[in-house]
Amino acid sequence: MADKEKVSVISLGGRGEVGKNMIIIEDEEDIIILDAGILFPDDDKYGVELIIPDISYLLERREKIRGIIFSHGHEDHIGAIPYLLELLNPPLYGTDLTMGLIENRLKDTGLLDKADLNVIGSSKNARGLKLGSFTIEFCHVNHSIPASVAMGIHTPAGLIVYTGDYKFDQTPINNPQTDYQKLADWGKKGVLALLGDSTNSEREGHTLSERVVAQNLEDSFRLIKERIIIATFSSNIDRIQQIINAGYKSSRQLAVSGYSMANTIKIASQLGYIDIPKGMLITLDEAKNLDPGKVILLMTGSQGEYEASLTRMARGEHRNISIIPGDTVYLSSSPIPGNERAIGETINLLYSRGARVIYDGMLDLHASGHACQEEIKMMINLTRPKFLIPVHGEFRHLYHHAQLGRHVGVPVQNIFIAENGDRLELTADSAKITEKIKAGEIYIEGNQISDTGEIVLNDRKRLAQNGFVNIIIPVNREGEFLGSPTIISRGFVYNKESENFLEQARRKVARTLQEISKKRISDWSLVKKKIIDVLNEYFYKQANRTPLILPVIIEIKD
Numbered sequence: 001m002a003d004k005e006k007v008s009v010i011s012l013g014g015r016g017e018v019g020k021n022m023i024i025i026e027d028e029e030d031i032i033i034l035d036a037g038i039l040f041p042d043d044d045k046y047g048v049e050l051i052i053p054d055i056s057y058l059l060e061r062r063e064k065i066r067g068i069i070f071s072h073g074h075e076d077h078i079g080a081i082p083y084l085l086e087l088l089n090p091p092l093y094g095t096d097l098t099m100g101l102i103e104n105r106l107k108d109t110g111l112l113d114k115a116d117l118n119v120i121g122s123s124k125n126a127r128g129l130k131l132g133s134f135t136i137e138f139c140h141v142n143h144s145i146p147a148s149v150a151m152g153i154h155t156p157a158g159l160i161v162y163t164g165d166y167k168f169d170q171t172p173i174n175n176p177q178t179d180y181q182k183l184a185d186w187g188k189k190g191v192l193a194l195l196g197d198s199t200n201s202e203r204e205g206h207t208l209s210e211r212v213v214a215q216n217l218e219d220s221f222r223l224i225k226e227r228i229i230i231a232t233f234s235s236n237i238d239r240i241q242q243i244i245n246a247g248y249k250s251s252r253q254l255a256v257s258g259y260s261m262a263n264t265i266k267i268a269s270q271l272g273y274i275d276i277p278k279g280m281l282i283t284l285d286e287a288k289n290l291d292p293g294k295v296i297l298l299m300t301g302s303q304g305e306y307e308a309s310l311t312r313m314a315r316g317e318h319r320n321i322s323i324i325p326g327d328t329v330y331l332s333s334s335p336i337p338g339n340e341r342a343i344g345e346t347i348n349l350l351y352s353r354g355a356r357v358i359y360d361g362m363l364d365l366h367a368s369g370h371a372c373q374e375e376i377k378m379m380i381n382l383t384r385p386k387f388l389i390p391v392h393g394e395f396r397h398l399y400h401h402a403q404l405g406r407h408v409g410v411p412v413q414n415i416f417i418a419e420n421g422d423r424l425e426l427t428a429d430s431a432k433i434t435e436k437i438k439a440g441e442i443y444i445e446g447n448q449i450s451d452t453g454e455i456v457l458n459d460r461k462r463l464a465q466n467g468f469v470n471i472i473i474p475v476n477r478e479g480e481f482l483g484s485p486t487i488i489s490r491g492f493v494y495n496k497e498s499e500n501f502l503e504q505a506r507r508k509v510a511r512t513l514q515e516i517s518k519k520r521i522s523d524w525s526l527v528k529k530k531i532i533d534v535l536n537e538y539f540y541k542q543a544n545r546t547p548l549i550l551p552v553i554i555e556i557k558d
Contacts, residue, residue, distance in 0.1 A: 007157040009193065009389060009424045012439045013037065013053035016395050016419060018336075019076040020441075022053045023195065023391065027156055030132030031061060033068040033090070034151065034162050034195075038079030038444075040336075050444035052080040053420075055087060057437050062088060066131035067118075070094035071164025072148035073101040074235050082109040083442070083449055091116040095123050095138075097147035100267040101235075123147045124176065139182040141166035144210075144236045144369030146175055146273045150183070157426045158192030161383050165197050165392065167368065168375045171211040173238050174273070183382040193426055194385035198393035199370040201400035206374050208367040210238050213332075216364050217246040220330075227292035228252065229323075229355075230330040231302040231310040232366075234260040237268050239332055239366075240298065241275065247296040248277050255287040257309040257321065258300035284320045292324060302333040304342030311342075314349035325354025332365040376401060377408050387431045388415045389424065467491025468548040469539075471509055471531060474556045481517055482556055485509045492539075492547040501542060508534055524553055 007027045014021035019039030025032050039051040058065060067090050070078055081092070081102055092102065092115060099119045106112040120126045126138035126149055137152040143165050153160045161183075168178050200207065221228060228247075232239045240261075247254050254276070256262050268274040287295045301310025310329070312318040323329075329350050335343050343359070350357050358365065371379065380388065388410045390401035395417070402415045416431060418424055421439030425432055442449055472486040487506045512534050516527055528551040535549050 005156050005427055007155040007160070007426050008434075009160070009195065009426065010057075010422070010437060010439070011391060011418065011420050012055065012057070013039070013420060014076075014392050015398065018199065018393060018397075020051055020053050020080065021077050021392060022055075022080070023162065024058070025134065025153060025155065025160065026061075026064070027133055029064065030066050030134060031058070031064045032066050032131050032134050032136075032153070033058070035071055035077040035164070036068055036080040036084055037074070037076035039076070039441075041443075048443045048445060050079070050083075052083050052442045052444065054438060054440040054442050055084065057439070059087060065090045066134070067091040067093055067129075069129070069131075069136060069151065070098045070102070071151065071162070072143055072145050073098040074145055074165065077165070078102050078105070081115075082106060082111055083444060085111050085114055086449065089114060089116070091118055093118045093120055093129060095120060095126055095147035095149060096271050097122075097145070097237075097268060097273055100271055101264070104263055104267055123149045137182075137186075139179045139186075140176065141178045142169040142172050142175060142369075143167065144233075144238055144367070146237055146268075152182075152186045155192075155426075158386075158428050159186060159189060160193045160195065160426075161186055161191050161385065162195040162391075163197050163379060165199070165369055166375075166379070167207040167371045168378060169207070169209050169211075169367075171209045173210045173214055174241055174275075175238075180382065183379070187382050187384040191383045191385040192428065193387040193389055193431070194380065194383050195389050195391050196376065196379060196401060197370055198376075198390040198397040198401040200368055200372045201376055201390070201393065201397045201404060203368075203372040204374075205372055207370065207372045208364060210242065210367050212364055213239070213367045214242040214245065217242055217330075217332075218249055220358070220363065221246045221250040221252070221296075224328050225293050226326040226328060227295050227297070227324060228328050228330070229297045229299070229310070229313075230332055231299050231308075232332040233302065234258065234264045234300055236333070236369075237264065237273055240265060240268075241273075243296065243298055243332070244274070244276055244280070248280055252294050252296045253282045253287070253290065254280050254296045254298055255282050255284050256298050257284060257318075261298065261300050261309075288321070292326075297321065301346065302331045302343075303336055303339045304344075304346040306342070311346050314346045314353070316353070323350065323353040323355050327355040329355045329357045330365055331357070331359040334360055334366050334368065373400075373404055376404050380405055380408050380410065385410070386414060387426065390415075390417060463491070463548045466545045466547040467493075468550060469505075469535065471535070471549070471551045473509075473513065473527075473531075473551060473553045475553055476556060481513045485513065489547070492545065493543065504542075505535060505538055508538055527551070527553070 010024040012022040021035045021037040023034040041048045123140040129136040135154040139150040151162045299309035301308030388405040390398040398417045421436045422433045425434045470488040474482040531551045532549045
């Protein structure tokens with residue numbers, strides 16, 4: 001078979017993790033990129049603020065790249081763009097809201113003039129694209145942000161369907177239902193491969209409808225006589241509209257706190273995705289002068305983010321607003337894995353300040369934007385792919401998606417749970433993993449791409465957990481050791497209570513230096529290594545800890 005009838009699918013992010021989604025579709029002449037997201041780091045990534053996919057593979061093939069196409073406007077699908085534009089600058093394609101959010105982000109980072117932005121329309125009337133040898137159609141899907149699309153990508157090998165993030169909501173709030181007919185049409189034409197969202201593949205049944213959440217908010221708001229504070233994701237535009245509607249029906253006015261929340265509402269309102277009744281939106285200062293029972297404060301912080309508005313209020317550190325005893329605070333989101341502790345601390349602080357808190361499990365205040373098991377089965381049945389390729393999720397999510405595929409009749413040999421970097425080569429009749437390319441991570445520190453590697457991160461982790469010990473060794477011009485070494489520790493042991501412990505360590509270093517002097521070792525790197533080895537052994541035996549040890553050799557001039 002000619003190379004032109006082959007196509008490769010490679011994930012640079014989004015397999016085995018929740019976030020930094022990026023998929024490459026490649027043939028001999030062209031590359032298109034599907035989404036470019038960020039991942040928020042775990043606690044062990046000290047100093048790292050964001051993680052984006054390693055794009056070394058793309059940099060080596062930049063002349064083949066025809067564009068990046070976005071499925072929707074969430075950070076785990078668009079957040080890497082300001083950083084990627086420093087390295088690559090392909091055309092960017094997405095729906096009106098998605099591109100509006102990207103445009104705003106690029107304005108903030110001073111990169112707007114550099115970017116080639118292309119709006120394909122709304123999700124309901126998105127125009128198709130011809131990018132090199134690939135032709136892309138779009139299908140409106142429901143998600144927790146409007147203007148979300150699935151993609152039908154016509155390749156030389158066949159039709160590949162990429163679902164993006166989706167769910168099948170039978171009663172959506174401000175959007176039509178997912179375009180089932182388009183998905184079925186693709187299925188009738190023949191789908192070579194389905195790249196399907198796996199995020200909720202462990203959850204049985206169907207995703208809760210947004211209309212259920214909307215009704216719960218309305219009913220709850222009517223019962224509350226004091227001030228309402230509600231936190232949600234700034235990108236959850238459907239939820240923001242529900243809050244506006246429920247507030248309006250309970251005769252309340254709305255004030256917004258949080259830069260990202262205010263920006264998203266502004267952009268979505270301009271594009272017609274949010275409708276705020278005239279006179280309902282007020283400033284925080286105006287809200288202070290109203291009867292608390294007539295006010296809703298909408299803000300960020302549902303995940304316990306340290307600098308978010310709700311979290312600062314909980315600590316009593318918000319510049320403009322404070323918790324008033326009797327406030328009712330809603331957290332309208334599900335905890336992202338890893339955020340449970342921060343959310344719990346925020347809830348405790350809110351209670352301590354006299355607020356009542358309604359959060360996960362107490363009332364249906366959040367509907368996921370991702371398909372559960374029955375919806376995933378429906379997606380597979382509508383598109384009827386020859387090959388199933390689960391994407392978007394940790395390994396267990398990919399595994400459960402694969403099992404659902406088996407249950408609805410996809411042959412087990414036609415299901416591929418691939419890792420980031422696996423090249424899955426497709427032809428009209430076959431699929432196989434042929435090689436593995438580099439697909440690591442790029443760390444963002446201080447809003448800049450960092451060259452921090454695993455060695456540095458391991459040092460930071462060790463420093464955070466065990467502290468450090470600094471050994472200062474004086475020498476003369478001839479390299480002879482002078483006097484006694486000095487030991488300084490921070491974060492390891494409390495000096496006043498451990499003087500004998502550190503004195504014994506100092507003596508061990510002194511004896512080691514005497515031995516080195518007798519052997520006439522003049523290579524300072526070997527001297528430092530010997531000291532580190534001796535102290536590591538001593539500290540571990542005596543304290544069961546391994547601080548970061550930093551020997552410093554200082555020349556003392558006569």
